[in-house]
Amino acid sequence: MLKINEDYLKLRGSYLFSDIAKKVKKFETENPDKKIIRLGIGDVTLPLAPAIIETLHKSVDEMGVKETFKGYAPDLGYEFLRNTIVENDYKSRGCEIYPDEIFVSDGAKSDSGNIQEIFSTDNVIAVCDPVYPVYVDSNVMAGRTGSFDELNGQWSDVVYMPCTAENGFCPEIPNMEADIIYLCFPNNPTGEVISKDKLQQWVDHANKTGAVIIYDAAYEAYISGENIPHSIYECEGARTCAIELRSFSKNAGFTGLRLGFAVVPKDLVIGGTKLNSLWARRHGTKYNGAPYIVQRAGEAVYSEAGKKQIKEQIAYYMANASYIYNGLKDAGYEVYGGTNSPYIWLKTPNEMSSWEFFDTLLSKAAVVGTPGVGFGPHGEGYFRLTAFGDKDATKEAVERILKM
Amino acid sequence: MLKINEDYLKLRGSYLFSDIAKKVKKFETENPDKKIIRLGIGDVTLPLAPAIIETLHKSVDEMGVKETFKGYAPDLGYEFLRNTIVENDYKSRGCEIYPDEIFVSDGAKSDSGNIQEIFSTDNVIAVCDPVYPVYVDSNVMAGRTGSFDELNGQWSDVVYMPCTAENGFCPEIPNMEADIIYLCFPNNPTGEVISKDKLQQWVDHANKTGAVIIYDAAYEAYISGENIPHSIYECEGARTCAIELRSFSKNAGFTGLRLGFAVVPKDLVIGGTKLNSLWARRHGTKYNGAPYIVQRAGEAVYSEAGKKQIKEQIAYYMANASYIYNGLKDAGYEVYGGTNSPYIWLKTPNEMSSWEFFDTLLSKAAVVGTPGVGFGPHGEGYFRLTAFGDKDATKEAVERILKM
Numbered sequence: 001m002l003k004i005n006e007d008y009l010k011l012r013g014s015y016l017f018s019d020i021a022k023k024v025k026k027f028e029t030e031n032p033d034k035k036i037i038r039l040g041i042g043d044v045t046l047p048l049a050p051a052i053i054e055t056l057h058k059s060v061d062e063m064g065v066k067e068t069f070k071g072y073a074p075d076l077g078y079e080f081l082r083n084t085i086v087e088n089d090y091k092s093r094g095c096e097i098y099p100d101e102i103f104v105s106d107g108a109k110s111d112s113g114n115i116q117e118i119f120s121t122d123n124v125i126a127v128c129d130p131v132y133p134v135y136v137d138s139n140v141m142a143g144r145t146g147s148f149d150e151l152n153g154q155w156s157d158v159v160y161m162p163c164t165a166e167n168g169f170c171p172e173i174p175n176m177e178a179d180i181i182y183l184c185f186p187n188n189p190t191g192e193v194i195s196k197d198k199l200q201q202w203v204d205h206a207n208k209t210g211a212v213i214i215y216d217a218a219y220e221a222y223i224s225g226e227n228i229p230h231s232i233y234e235c236e237g238a239r240t241c242a243i244e245l246r247s248f249s250k251n252a253g254f255t256g257l258r259l260g261f262a263v264v265p266k267d268l269v270i271g272g273t274k275l276n277s278l279w280a281r282r283h284g285t286k287y288n289g290a291p292y293i294v295q296r297a298g299e300a301v302y303s304e305a306g307k308k309q310i311k312e313q314i315a316y317y318m319a320n321a322s323y324i325y326n327g328l329k330d331a332g333y334e335v336y337g338g339t340n341s342p343y344i345w346l347k348t349p350n351e352m353s354s355w356e357f358f359d360t361l362l363s364k365a366a367v368v369g370t371p372g373v374g375f376g377p378h379g380e381g382y383f384r385l386t387a388f389g390d391k392d393a394t395k396e397a398v399e400r401i402l403k404m
Numbered sequence: 405m406l407k408i409n410e411d412y413l414k415l416r417g418s419y420l421f422s423d424i425a426k427k428v429k430k431f432e433t434e435n436p437d438k439k440i441i442r443l444g445i446g447d448v449t450l451p452l453a454p455a456i457i458e459t460l461h462k463s464v465d466e467m468g469v470k471e472t473f474k475g476y477a478p479d480l481g482y483e484f485l486r487n488t489i490v491e492n493d494y495k496s497r498g499c500e501i502y503p504d505e506i507f508v509s510d511g512a513k514s515d516s517g518n519i520q521e522i523f524s525t526d527n528v529i530a531v532c533d534p535v536y537p538v539y540v541d542s543n544v545m546a547g548r549t550g551s552f553d554e555l556n557g558q559w560s561d562v563v564y565m566p567c568t569a570e571n572g573f574c575p576e577i578p579n580m581e582a583d584i585i586y587l588c589f590p591n592n593p594t595g596e597v598i599s600k601d602k603l604q605q606w607v608d609h610a611n612k613t614g615a616v617i618i619y620d621a622a623y624e625a626y627i628s629g630e631n632i633p634h635s636i637y638e639c640e641g642a643r644t645c646a647i648e649l650r651s652f653s654k655n656a657g658f659t660g661l662r663l664g665f666a667v668v669p670k671d672l673v674i675g676g677t678k679l680n681s682l683w684a685r686r687h688g689t690k691y692n693g694a695p696y697i698v699q700r701a702g703e704a705v706y707s708e709a710g711k712k713q714i715k716e717q718i719a720y721y722m723a724n725a726s727y728i729y730n731g732l733k734d735a736g737y738e739v740y741g742g743t744n745s746p747y748i749w750l751k752t753p754n755e756m757s758s759w760e761f762f763d764t765l766l767s768k769a770a771v772v773g774t775p776g777v778g779f780g781p782h783g784e785g786y787f788r789l790t791a792f793g794d795k796d797a798t799k800e801a802v803e804r805i806l807k808m
Binding site: 001002003004005006008009011018041043044045046047048050053056057060061063064065066068069070071072073075106107109110113114117118119120121122123133134137138141177179180210211212253255256257258270271273275278281282284285286287288289290291292293294390 | 405410468545
């Protein structure tokens with residue numbers, strides 16, 4: 001008899017950002033005169049840089065001419081893009097990564113949701129708390145998380161690594177078994193980073209215990225500080241224990257264009273099997289590559305003009321981050337992140353819950369943010385604002401918050 | 405201790421088309437002077453139609469301007485595209501399908517690989533033999549297929565439905581339990597179709613037994629005959645038992661642009677749960693939408709100019725199909741398909757095996773096709789040629805084959 005995947009039914013409510021969208025839609029309908037400022041979802045607002053637009057036009061033209069038309073892309077992605085990634089993101093930082101260890105995809109959300117598939121459902125996952133919901137939800141759907149405890153808001157079979165003000169939002173290495181460790185730095189949602197020394201400890205731990213680290217570096221372009229790794233492969237030994245996920249969404253505004261990649265080193269071998277081969281098999285069987293024109297656009301991100309232009313975009317967003325961070329701090333808020341990251345993580349005032357603060361902010365200031373508890377129990381009492389908004393709107397949002 | 409997904413190791417060799425690519429590459433290296441003609445992989449060769457190119461340029465321009473820039477797309481896809489699909493593909497054929505039953509994706513390969521996820525791993529799948537490998541492989545990876553029998557080339561827990569010359573390559577309804585039934589018409593690889601009456605029998609069977617039909621209609625644009633359904637929803641009762649997968653790859657040449665959609669009717673309820681909600685949850689959690697510019701390109705496929713232009717492209721390919729079909733038939737080959745489909749399915753001459761014929765064709769005629777056995781044991785002794793090549797190259801290929 002046909003049965004559904006019962007693990008899907010265990011999922012809590014619907015996806016965080018869908019919940020927020022519903023609340024905002026309701027407010028919008030009831031308050032058609034109010035101008036809502038959205039600093040909630042991590043979506044960019046600047047248009048694609050001129051170098052990227054130019055390349056898109058050029059490659060669209062190629063698709064319209066028989067001699068230059070491109071059909072199915074190579075399984076792993078076009079060589080021109082994989083080579084460019086290796087040169088710019090890895091070789092230039094002294095990381096040993098090869099083009100056939102790069103898997104081009106339609107984005108880090110897909111990769112972070114799909115990567116768990118190549119592991120046994122018996123494995124134990126460890127996640128930061130708070131955490132980007134996709135890591136946990138995709139494991140719930142695979143049946144890896146046990147049952148949900150309504151009281152503490154946690155899954156029975158997941159190892160949670162609290163990220164709190166006390167530990168500088170950098171998790172402690174867990175003292176229980178954890179086979180698949182998800183780390184994200186600069187962190188979503190806290191906006192905090194990890195030092196190279198501390199990340200080296202994680203790599204050493206993973207190599208010692210035989211765990212694998214899924215390292216989400218989607219926000220690396222926002223790092224400006226010293227001794228903060230842009231890639232986990234800056235750490236010694238990471239080739240034998242880490243998979244890295246990267247995105248073009250936040251550095252180059254590809255949220256609506258869709259491009260990312262996973263790095264799976266060939267030295268990452270579990271029980272005699274190369275994870276690189278498993279991921280290649282998944283790519284070859286269930287995916288058909290990112291669009292040619294989008295892969296060309298990705299290449300343009302690394303061109304001289306592209307680099308210059310996206311640097312300006314990042315500076316624009318980081319000026320927003322600085323404005324939010326300083327504005328709220330000066331007004332007495334307890335704030336984190338915002339220095340090497342486009343996210344500002346603030347403690348809600350007066351012991352308000354995250355959703356109470358969400359509702360207050362929406363109703364009193366018409367500003368949308370993301371309730372910290374949506375990222376996990378240790379996010380309760382916190383709130384995330386993003387620097388991806390328009391400059392003037394961001395300033396107005398801060399002013400409205402300060403006036404509340 | 406970290407373990408891999410052992411089911412991945414059960415997969416047979418590598419993906420069919422990767423194997424072919426390797427053989428062709430070897431031949432190319434050893435015979436640099438020979439001009440290879442590729443009628444193997446089902447990839448199109450005509451450039452994108454002018455109406456689509458025009459729309460791509462227009463929407464690329466939108467992405468370069470702040471006021472019209474688009475970030476994350478709605479989970480299910482843009483309304484403009486879902487509405488257009490409903491109007492053109494369903495309402496116009498009298499099918500009751502609504503926009504919130506359409507899930508826009510990056511292609512039918514992803515959808516046909518991912519759809520099994522929403523079902524229990526206990527379910528039994530039934531597939532045609534021969535069959536598009538993704539249906540089976542994605543179920544192998546999920547642990548749903550049991551063990552592989554080297555002798556008969558079949559998986560122990562899969563129900564195989566032979567498609568042979570005797571049954572006109574249209575499978576019989578299986579007399580054993582089958583919970584998830586994969587059907588693809590016009591069929592890949594045989595190029596044969598199903599009549600509306602016969603498809604109605606499948607729908608009735610599924611409704612009676614509580615099975616679900618995954619109906620892959622990626623090639624529907626090639627149907628020209630009467631009483632051949634373009635959609636399974638032309639059959640009464642399909643809303644309670646069928647999911648349909650569609651592609652823009654073959655009708656509009658999107659193999660390198662990536663766009664498709666799944667239709668999951670809200671009436672499809674299993675044990676009280678709507679499959680529409682489960683698939684929505686998967687989309688929301690593990691996917692972030694097809695690029696805006698590609699969704700606009702998809703909309704252009706249905707514009708007046710777009711429809712006219714892709715009709716011409718289909719006519720071009722079908723002229724190739726006719727040339728291959730008639731050329732081989734006149735020369736005494738036993739040939740199928742090629743009338744309502746871009747695939748020609750031929751019986752290998754002289755009791756040759758599929759791979760023997762592949763090697764002969766490659767070495768003697770420098771023509772690449774696809775060995776039938778790559779699609780399943782009942783494909784042994786057959787061979788697939790596609791009509792997606794260049795017109796002159798296709799003619800030359802047929803001449804070379806006839807001269808062998």
